[in-house]
Amino acid sequence: MVIIKKLDWYVLKKFLLVFAGAFFVVLFVFMMQFTWRYVDDLIGKGLSFDILAKFYWYMAQTLVRDSLPLSVLLASLITFGNMGESFELLAMKAAGIPLIRIMRPLAIFAAFLTGTSFYFQNFTSPDAQINMRTLLFSMKEQSPAVEIPEGVFYNGVPNINIYVQRKNTLTGMLYQTIIYKTDQGFDRAQIVLADSARLEVTRDKMHLRLELWNGEQFESLESSGGAATQMMQNGAHEPFDRETFRFKTLLIDFDSNFNLMDKSLIAGMPTAKNMKQIQQSVDSMNAELDSVGRQYYKDACVTYYRRPQLPAKDSVALLNLLRSRQGQSTLAFDTIVAHADPQKLQMARQIALSSVKSVSADLEWKAMGADQEQRSLLGHEVEWHNKITYSLACLLFFFVGAPLGAIIRKGGLGMPTVISVAIFIVWYIIYTSGMKMARDGNINMVLGMWISTMVIAPFSVFFTYKANKDSVVFNIDAYKHFFVRLFGLRTSRHIFRKEVIIDEPRLDKLPAEIEALIAACKAYNEKTKLLRAPSYVNVFFHHVPDRVAEQIDEQMERIVEELSNSRNRVVLEVLNRYPILYTHAHTSPFDKKWANVAAGLFVPLGIVLWFRIWRFRLRLYRDMRVIVRTSEQLLALLQGNALVEEGDTVTDGAAVSPSGSIIQRWALNRRVVITLLVAILLVVAGYGGWHAWRRYQYKRYMQEHGELMPNTPKQPDGGVAPGQMPLGNGAPLPLRLPQQAP
Incomplete structure (x- = not known):
């Protein structure tokens, strides 16, 4: 006996309440969207309330299939987002309950909804489709109500x-x-x-x-x-x-009665059949197409590809005649045509032309019938797969929405609604594109109908795994840090004055450490020659980490961390000028040897990474100089007793000299100017290339349409040269004249 625990009841109640509201809201939206498609056929027809009630009732039954996947996605996202925002998930996990165990009752309910959706599509929806389409077509044929306006x-x-x-x-x-x-x-x-x-x-x-x-x-x-x-x-x-x-x-x-059309006219639609009826229709259409194709082949062999067959004795006589005349001279076909009677030639051409036109019209008619039957067959196969893919989407969307809500931890109707609608739209676009290509026969039926499931299934597994492992998937800071490191974007320090300071800076020992940092930076710049281009072989095939740069970075960070406890605003301002070093970006693109070797062997990618490394070498050279300059200013502050009292303003020339800020401002302005110049050059080059391409297209168009024909002879009086025929717009069209025999 299965015992449902209180936790399962609690999660189910929270989910079912949200799911009920989401389902009816989504169903209402889909019904309104369907109504607006046919609003011109419904308004002004004088339809009674019972007819409209039947129409909307059958419409709701047919739209259950579309509403269930989005409702499951939205409800699961809101439910787990609410529990994550109110720290209920955190409390459950702290009690030793994993996320998979929390999701288990809802996963069972999602599987039940999958079966319910399949039942609706296979048993309820076909009858509802017949009744709804019958009412809709009858409404279209209904005479409009007489409502005479004024003045028109x-x-x-x-x-x-x-x-x-x-x-x-x-x-x-x-x-x-x-x-x-x-x-x-x-x-x-x-x-x-x-x-x-x-x-x-x-x-x-x-x-x-x-x-x-x-x-x-x-x-x-x-x-x-x-x-x-x-x-x-x-x-x-x-x-x-x-x-x-x-x-x-x-x-x-004026017949104003509502006449319901015959339902048998709608019963042949694929949407009006269950899977068993669809399979029977597919088998019958395949058999019909095969029989029609064989009959067309027999007709073609008898009519279009017919060969004259002679009796046996006539064949032997003809073969003996051909062997006896094998050594005689023969006449070319062009010679026979040249000496033939012109009237007989014209008659033969007319007979051949009419025969070709008759054959072409017959083949086009047969192809049209076969194509119509093939489209009906593909439509039935599409509907057969639809009944499975839409049902399975309910289960997959649950395993997307539940872990996603646990990850983002945002409840309510704001963020979850936006995310769920965006995911559903992407899935629906993929599904519709695959369905149309499969229905038109452009791709395989199984691939076209299941491509949306193939896309959403890996995401459901990935999100469930990440949420169960408490991985941070949507941490914006992590992605921001990744792109900053990837593109080498410059970041700056933001050190503020602390309200409470526990450890005071060691003002007696810090000057010596700063002097050692200055000496290390100068020695590093002189030894490493960062301004030179790096060796391609050393970068990708002989990776050696730069330990000296790492030590300089650690030494600088210790000084910054200790002086961040200072109460003097000037010192804090100077500390913010220290750059943030990337001590690994100027040596090799990756930490692993095999990745560096692979990037180096792939030369196009290797060249891009090589330029990136050179750029980081130049940046490191400039950063070392900035460290030296900032350390000298900081050393002048410490040696000039600028830290005597809180809030004192520094009057020492080295400390308050605006040269540092002026240099930084000049460097920033130089970067801005260079960036603007490069952008202007790119815009000019792009415009020039676009203009040249348009000019080339124009010349090509003019040449193809005969309006700009090179080497075209003209008559002195502006007439048309021999061998040309004027078009409607006056442009000459070159004609190929028959060559005369010498």
Whole structure:
């Protein structure tokens, strides 16, 4: 007997509450999106409430498949984000419960949802698809409700245009009405003018009854008679009939009933079948395509690729005749054509051309039928795979959302909603692209339908593993540090004055350490020759760490750490000028020997890394000089007794001289100027290249269209040279003339 523990009930209750809300919200969004696709076919049709209720009920059943994956992703992300933000996950892990154990009841529920989704798609959704599509197509064919606006002509009634200047919505009266009737044809058009009118629908909803008061009716008479024709030829106007009335009733055919179309017309769609029916349809279509293909092949062998077959004795006689004439001279086909009768040649060409056109039309018709059958077959196979991939997406999205929520530790509807929608959109784009390519036959069916699952499955495993190991996947500082080291971005120190200082700096011993640091930096710059280009072989194949630079960095960091306890703001400002050294970036690109060797053997990558190392060597040379200059300023502060009292301002020339800041400002300005110059040069070069490419494309286009033909002879009077035919735009088109025999 399986005992559900309180922890499982607690996690399930938190998840189910969020999942229920997320599911109905997502379902509502999908229903609104589907409604907006067909809003033009629904509005203005006078549909009753029960028809709309049925339509939305069947729509909701068909959209359960689309709503479940996103709901599971959103609910799992919010649930575990809330528990991580409120430190509930931390408390569970502190009690010795791993994340996989916390996720176990929800994983079982996600598997249950996977089965539920499959059941809906295989048993409930096909019937709902038939009913919904039947209602939708019937709504499209439904006649619109008569709602005549004011001041414009209304053509919602077939063969009638109605204009109303003013209407009373309470009584339904229409005033100053103009009616154009073309139900008898445009040559017998009728125009009705009425002072007032009223429009009603009959009880059977098959006609419109239009009651008119105080008006006139004009009808054009046919002008096919002899007298009327003679009158019009003599300049008279076309005759018409005029009728004046005080009250008149017009009965107009208008079917406003809702007629439901036959469901059997929809039953053949792939979405209206379960997996068993789809498999039966696929087998029958494959058999039909094979039989049709074999029949087409037999027809082609009989008609298009037919060979004359002679009886046995005729074949032997023909073979003997050919052997006897083997040594005789033969005539070329061109010679026979040249000496043939022109009329017979023209007739033969016409017969051959008509035969080719007939064969081409027959093949195109057969290809069109086969292609339509093939597209129907691919559509059935796509729907068969859809029922599995959408169901499996519920389980995969849970193993993406739950660990992701535990990692980011953000609850609520803000960040989780953004992340879940972004993940779902990426998955849906991949799924739709693969599905369309598979449906069109561009890629394999299995690959196209399962590529989205292949993409999301590794991420679900990766996020679950990282969350269970408490790995920091979305730590922005870690990625920032990685890119800073990768691109060699400059970082600066930020040392602030401490409120409480426990260990005071050793002012008696620090000057000696600073002097030793200055001497070490000067000796290092003189010995290593950092301004020279590094050796390619030494960089990639003989990696030696720079221990001296590491020792200088450690010595500088000790001085900075000790003097950061100073109360003097000037000292803290000088400490911020010390650079942050990269003591490994100027020797080799990687710490492992095999990685350096591989990068060195791959010459294009090796050259890029070699320039990067040279850049870091130049930076290290400048950093050493900055360390010397900053250490001298700091030494002057210490030796000049600038640390006597807190808040004193330093008057020593070496300490307060703005040369350091001026040099730094000048170096910064120089970098900015160089960067701007390089950017301007790149923009100019890019524009020049783009302009040259456009010019080349223009010349090529002009040459291809005959508007700029090199070496084209022209007549002195501007006419067309021999061997050319003018186009519609005046450009000559070169023709290949037949060569005359010598």
